[in-house]
Amino acid sequence: MTLSGIVPDALLRRCLRSPGGRAWLDAVPGLLAARLAAWGLTPDLATGSAAHAGMWALVVPVRRVKERLALKLSRPFPEAASEAPALRLWGGRAAVRLVDEDAESSALLLERLDAGRRLQDVPFPEAAQIWGALLRELSIAPDDRPGWDRFERIDAMAERWSDELPERWERLGRPFPRWLLEAALEVAFTRGAVGRRGGRDVLVHTDLHGMNVLAVPEGEPAASDGGPSFRAIDPQASLGEGEFAVAPMLWNRLPELAGADAPAALAERCSLLAREAGLEEEAARGWAVLREVENALWYAERPGHGGGLERSLWVASALCVRLLPGLPAVEDLARLG
DSSP states (O other): OOOTTTSOHHHHHHHHTSHHHHHHHHHHHHHHHHHHHHTTOEEOOOTTOOOEEOSSEEEEEEEETTEEEEEEEEOOOGGGGGHHHHHHHHTTSSBOOEEEEEGGGTEEEEEOOEEEEEGGGSOHHHHHHHHHHHHHHHOOOOOSSTTGGGSEEHHHHHHHHHHHHHHHHHHTTOOSOHHHHHHHHHHHHHHSTTTOOSOOOEEEETTOOGGGEEEOOTTSOOOTTSOOSEEEOSOOEEEEOGGGGSHHHHHTSGGGGTTSOHHHHHHHHHHHHHHHHTOOHHHHHHHHHHHHHHHHHHHHTSTTOHHHHHHHHHHHHHHTTOOOTTOOOGGGSOOOO
16 A cells, blocks of 8 residues: 555655654555554545645554454554553543554554544633543552553653753743743642642543544444543653643634633633633642643743744643733634644
């Protein structure tokens, strides 16, 4: 099978921007052919249709006899290393079911979900309910199964950020006011390994936004135990406080806040998501501030990412109830995806 016509344009453009991306794209036809043969799969793409794509992955609908599955080929990157271990631990409960894995090629064989029905498209109050139910199911505590050592600890991440963020902020010419940096550092201290006292560690899908939640196909049963009819995909998993998971559901739906008191609406969404998932509202808000300040510095370090910088600063400062002046209106912020 060739790549002609099946690679979505967005993935193609991202890959062609770097030698590493081009090299991976060149290798994909061979990887795809090898996995189809090894797992006895037949492509299930309509003529002229493109496959699905994540940020750095190609997802091809396939069949094995009558079983409808999805073959995911990912460009190797550090965050992807936690995907298969997390999916194994979740075992198909609230997350896409892992059927098989080839670690050498970063290929996963998955149950097929409905890519045309995403949580992103569900109106927000209902979406928050679905999201909260999913997060409760995904928030499993460490047990004696193998794989738990594959996940980075969130409190250790916060400790690292408490050391790194001031240096990055100074090196980049102080790209936002000091008070916002200090607000993030306070969260890093209180939620980090040194400042944190007690708390429950769970497996956390750290990229659980609406585009990473897909519906079970119509006509197919949901979980036999009556579980939700949506499943999480593409986990970047870590171990720590579940409140860390709230932020992506805030920054991925910003255009919906247009026409309202957008900062207040964002804060209310943060609280609602936390309540639906049984989380601490203030901890969820704090983690979102810290994550967006770190994101802002990441964008500032990369030329051409001014839109991402503005979006992250808008979210972080809005959640601090001190929106930075000079930022675009919420409807004018750069879109994700």
